[in-house]
Amino acid sequence: MIQTPESEKDMSTPAQPSSLASVASAKPQRTQASTAQGTGLEARGIHAWFGKNHVLSDVNLEFSAGSVTALIGPSGCGKSTFIRTINRMHEFIPGAAMAGQVLLDGKDVYAPGVDVTKIRLQIGMVFQKPNPFPSMTIGENVLSGLKLAQLKVENKDELLESCLVRAGLWNEVKDRLNTHGGSLSGGQQQRLCIARALAVSPQVLLMDEPCSALDPGSTLRIEETIRELSDSMTIVIVTHNMQQAARVSDYTAFFLSDGGPGEMIEVARTSEIFSQPKDQRTENYVTGRFG
Amino acid sequence: MTTTIAPTKPWAKSSRDRVRDFSFILISILFSFLAVEVTPLKGKLAYAFTFFLSYAVITGISAFISRGAPAAKDAMIKTVVALGAALTVLPIASIIFTVLKNGLPGIHLSLFTTDMSMATPTDPIATGGLLHAITGTITMVILALIMSVPIGILTALYLTEIKGKFAGPIRFLVQAMSGVPSIVAGLFILSAVLYPITKAYSGLMGSLALTILMIPTIARTSEEVLLLIPNDLREAGTALGGTQWRTVAMIVLPAARSGLMTAVILGIARIAGETAPILLLTGGGDKVNPNAFNGPIGSLPYYIWKSFNAGSPEALTRAWAGLLVLMLLVLILFVAARALSSRKVSK
Numbered sequence: 001m002i003q004t005p006e007s008e009k010d011m012s013t014p015a016q017p018s019s020l021a022s023v024a025s026a027k028p029q030r031t032q033a034s035t036a037q038g039t040g041l042e043a044r045g046i047h048a049w050f051g052k053n054h055v056l057s058d059v060n061l062e063f064s065a066g067s068v069t070a071l072i073g074p075s076g077c078g079k080s081t082f083i084r085t086i087n088r089m090h091e092f093i094p095g096a097a098m099a100g101q102v103l104l105d106g107k108d109v110y111a112p113g114v115d116v117t118k119i120r121l122q123i124g125m126v127f128q129k130p131n132p133f134p135s136m137t138i139g140e141n142v143l144s145g146l147k148l149a150q151l152k153v154e155n156k157d158e159l160l161e162s163c164l165v166r167a168g169l170w171n172e173v174k175d176r177l178n179t180h181g182g183s184l185s186g187g188q189q190q191r192l193c194i195a196r197a198l199a200v201s202p203q204v205l206l207m208d209e210p211c212s213a214l215d216p217g218s219t220l221r222i223e224e225t226i227r228e229l230s231d232s233m234t235i236v237i238v239t240h241n242m243q244q245a246a247r248v249s250d251y252t253a254f255f256l257s258d259g260g261p262g263e264m265i266e267v268a269r270t271s272e273i274f275s276q277p278k279d280q281r282t283e284n285y286v287t288g289r290f291g
Numbered sequence: 292m293t294t295t296i297a298p299t300k301p302w303a304k305s306s307r308d309r310v311r312d313f314s315f316i317l318i319s320i321l322f323s324f325l326a327v328e329v330t331p332l333k334g335k336l337a338y339a340f341t342f343f344l345s346y347a348v349i350t351g352i353s354a355f356i357s358r359g360a361p362a363a364k365d366a367m368i369k370t371v372v373a374l375g376a377a378l379t380v381l382p383i384a385s386i387i388f389t390v391l392k393n394g395l396p397g398i399h400l401s402l403f404t405t406d407m408s409m410a411t412p413t414d415p416i417a418t419g420g421l422l423h424a425i426t427g428t429i430t431m432v433i434l435a436l437i438m439s440v441p442i443g444i445l446t447a448l449y450l451t452e453i454k455g456k457f458a459g460p461i462r463f464l465v466q467a468m469s470g471v472p473s474i475v476a477g478l479f480i481l482s483a484v485l486y487p488i489t490k491a492y493s494g495l496m497g498s499l500a501l502t503i504l505m506i507p508t509i510a511r512t513s514e515e516v517l518l519l520i521p522n523d524l525r526e527a528g529t530a531l532g533g534t535q536w537r538t539v540a541m542i543v544l545p546a547a548r549s550g551l552m553t554a555v556i557l558g559i560a561r562i563a564g565e566t567a568p569i570l571l572l573t574g575g576g577d578k579v580n581p582n583a584f585n586g587p588i589g590s591l592p593y594y595i596w597k598s599f600n601a602g603s604p605e606a607l608t609r610a611w612a613g614l615l616v617l618m619l620l621v622l623i624l625f626v627a628a629r630a631l632s633s634r635k636v637s638k
Contacts, residue, residue, distance in 0.1 A: 089530055094454075121532035131523040135545030148533030148541060193527070200532060 020286065021275035024246040039105050040065040041086065041123075041204050041234055046100035047261070048081050048090060056081050057261035059100075061253055063204070068226060068235045070245035070270065073255030073285070078262025079238045080128075082255070083206045086236070087123035088116050104204070121149055124202035128209040130189035132181030132196070139177035141192055145200040159199060167195035168225045187218020194225060205229065207237040211244065223248050242286060246274055254282045315353065319346040339381075343374045390614050397612025406589070407577035412601035416608055421616060423579045423589035427494065428620075430583045431573070431590060432559055434498035435505055440555055442502075443509030447554075450510075451517040452525075452539050462514075469507035476503040477568025485572060492574025494583030497590070500568035509558040516550030517543065549631050556628035560621050566592035591617040 041063040048056035056078035063069050071079040084090040085098050088109060102109045109119045132141045142163050146153060153159050160177070164170040169191040173184070181192055190210060197205060207226070211219040219241075226235055226248045239245050245252050252274070253267040266279045277283045304312075323341035326332060332341065347370035355363035402420045410419025446465060450458050480500045489496065520543050528538030544551070574587030575597060591613055598610035 087530065089526065092526065092529065117532045117534055120530055125530040127523060127527065127530075129523055131521070131527045133524060133527070133542050133546070135542070135548065144528075144541070145531035145533075148528055148531050148537045150537070196527075196531065 020242060020246045021271065023243060024271040024274045040067075041236075042101075042103040043082070043086065044101040044103065046082060046085055046102070047098060048078065048085055049097040050093065051095040054261040055257075056085075057263050059255075059264045061264060061267060063234050063236060063251075065203075065234050066230060066232070067251060068230045068237065068249045069251045069253060069267075070249035071236065071238045071253050071255060072240070072242060072245050073262070073265075074257075075240070076262070077255040077257040079255050080208050081262070082264075083125075083208060083236055083238055086204070087120050087125055087206055089120075089125065117149065121145075121151075121200050122202055123204040123206060124197035124200065126190070126194050126197055126205065126207045126210045128212055130186055130193050130213065132184070132189050132192050134180070134182055136181065137178045138173050138181050138184070138192060141181045142195045142199050145196060149200060151200065163195040163198045166198055166225070166229060167191045168221055168228075169195055185218070187214045187221060190214060190218065191222060191225065194222070198229070202233065204234045204236070207235065209238050209240060212240065219244070242274075246270060254279070254285060256281055256285070311353070315346065315349050318349060319343075339377070343370060343377075346370055347374075387618075390611065390618055393608070393611035394613075394615030397608040398615065402612065402616070406579045407594075408579075410577075412598065412606035412609075413603045414605060416605055419609075421591070421594065421613060423577060424591045424594035424613060425616065426579055426581070427573070427576075427589040427593075428563060428591045428617075430581075430588065431494050431498045431501060431569075432563060434495065434583055435501035435562060436555065436559065438498065438502040439505040439509055439558060443506045443554070443558070444513050444551065446506070446510040447513035447517055448539065450514050452535065452543065465507050465510050468503075469511060471504070471507075472567075473500070473504055473565050474567040474571075476500040477571040479503070480568065481571050491585075492572060492587045493585055494573060494580070494588040496572035497569050497588070498583065500572055501562040501565060504565060504568075505558040505562050508561045509554050512554035512557055513547075513551055516547045516554060519550065520546050552631045553628045556624050556631065560624045560628070563621050563624065564592055564617055566596060569593050570596060591620070 043059055043061045043063075046056060046059040047054070059078075059082055061069070071082065073079055081090060084092075085100075086102050086109075090096050090098055098110075104119070104122060108114070109116075109123075132138075133144055136144060139160055142160050143156060145151075146156075146159075161170060161174075164173060169188060172188060173192075176183075181189060184192060190213075194205075194210070211222055214222070223244060226237065229235060230250075237245075237248065249270045251267060252270040254265045254273065254277075255262050256265050257263070266273065266277060266282045268278070273282065274286055277286060283289075319342050322345040323338050326341040326345075327337050347367045350366040350370060351363045354366040397416055399417055401417065402422075403425065404422060405418075405420035406423035407419045407421075408423070446461065449455060450462055450465075477500045480496055480503070484499060485492075485496050524542050524546060525538055528542045529535070533541065569590050569592050573590060573593060575593045576587035576589045578589075580586055580588045595610045595613040595617070598606040598613065
């Protein structure tokens with residue numbers, strides 16, 4: 001069953017919930033990837049504040065190595081804030097504060113003495129808006145992470161090709177690696193940003209609504225990329241598109257804010273979230289009754 | 292059946308409208324001549340003033356007849372706005388015209404190949420030249436650049452990237468510094484460096500004062516350019532495992548390159564014609580002095596000042612020619628700055 005992504009509002013028809021569930025269960029059940037690096041990621045009791053504003057309360061989530069987890073929920077419920085606490089981008093915002101632990105391979109990334117740049121090398125991030133570096137060519141963009149972190153690699157050309165192939169962009173750009181990234185379409189730019197994140201071989205990839213600015217064709221292309229990547233890394237994806245969550249993720253976590261700080265309401269296998277959610281609020285959301 | 296539809300512009304002025312507008316202008320010109328003849332108003336400004344006044348009244352009346360009071364107000368305000376623009380352009384055009392008229396007779400080829408060391412103010416125009424002044428100005432500007440560009444850009448980086456505790460006071464000080472009169476900068480260097488330390492005129496002294504004047508321009512323009520760089524890029528760089536310094540050096544500064552270039556050029560344009568500190572600190576000199584660290588050095592503003600003071604007709608022509616060269620130099624820099632800044636800052 002092929003569905004093009006639609007806006008959430010279109011999901012209020014009664015036929016939709018069962019179809020989302022069927023999308024989720026129609027996916028071939030993947031055996032947990034054995035090639036994934038590390039032993040996974042765990043968030044324990046994460047709270048977040050902006051100034052005095054408590055935006056996220058007590059989130060506990062485990063991401064096993066090589067899994068794809070989708071975070072869904074209405075706008076402003078703290079999904080993006082949550083993934084930004086994972087790779088310590090949260091502290092970038094003036095007035096930000098947090099509590100809790102983020103364990104990568106069992107070690108807290110917030111522990112004193114941890115090199116934050118190393119954490120960000122291990123936990124890569126793809127942003128909502130494609131943001132290739134304007135002063136660099138396509139090839140330089142892909143390899144920019146190595147230069148930024150001053151890493152050395154044996155064979156740059158090989159790495160460049162493998163990253164672009166894995167991001168599903170190689171065939172489109174292989175003849176113009178020396179042109180600037182700004183000349184690509186929005187979807188291609190986003191895949192370039194994914195390739196850029198892959199070049200430093202992170203073990204976790206965080207994606208903050210990576211397809212929200214893209215057309216359906218580019219979205220499908222990136223979803224394919226996500227599925228291919230999940231063989232070798234742990235992926236956490238924030239999305240407003242529930243069909244996307246149903247299509248790409250193994251697990252889905254539902255976040256909600258009832259005016260106060262955002263909370264994680266429920267997490268389960270994606271097929272369960274969309275077919276038999278335990279919480280009434282989750283059911284209301286995935287069936288399109290609100291949000 | 293296919294009909295070809297020709298593109299039209301129903302909103303464009305018809306030829307009748309154009310004739311009417313033109314006749315309004317003619318009537319206004321006529322009226323302004325009449326007013327100057329009849330009334331005690333005299334001079335070029337009187338023509339311009341009565342022209343604008345009558346044009347405002349005529350267009351206002353015409354608009355009132357055809358479309359009523361709001362349209363009349365609209366037409367009059369349009370004229371007042373045009374008057375404002377004209378008032379801005381008039382002095383600039385007048386300056387350029389005067390300098391060209393007085394300076395062109397003094398322009399000749401050897402101006403750029405010889406200096407004034409073997410010529411006196413009363414010598415014919417064709418003897419002597421501006422080489423010492425041009426090279427002196429360029430030497431001092433380059434020295435000032437070497438000192439002020441790093442300081443200015445680092446200040447801008449502190450304000451936009453580090454956003455340290457003192458960003459507020461520093462921003463305020465930099466803004467205040469851009470209002471410092473140039474003579475103050477000159478006196479400061481005179482009393483703080485020249486008298487107590489070097490005890491001699493040199494190009495370096497002049498450059499130090501120019502640096503003080505140049506830093507605020509470069510720092511403020513660079514700050515504005517850096518603020519235009521989207522925060523996404525900084526976040527992307529950091530999320531890839533770059534330290535802040537690597538991110539700034541590899542991503543932010545290259546993205547802002549053309550804007551920073553503009554900042555530098557605006558800085559040069561700010562100081563190229565600066566006169567007061569030059570008079571106090573460089574000692575002038577009529578000979579080409581390639582060493583900015585030793586001995587008096589000439590410069591265009593100094594040369595212009597000196598020639599005007601000499602007072603002979605030849606010296607006056609030389610001064611105007613120097614002004615023309617100086618203005619061309621600044622003009623070239625401004626055109627270059629505009630060309631660079633019109634390129635997009637990012638993407």
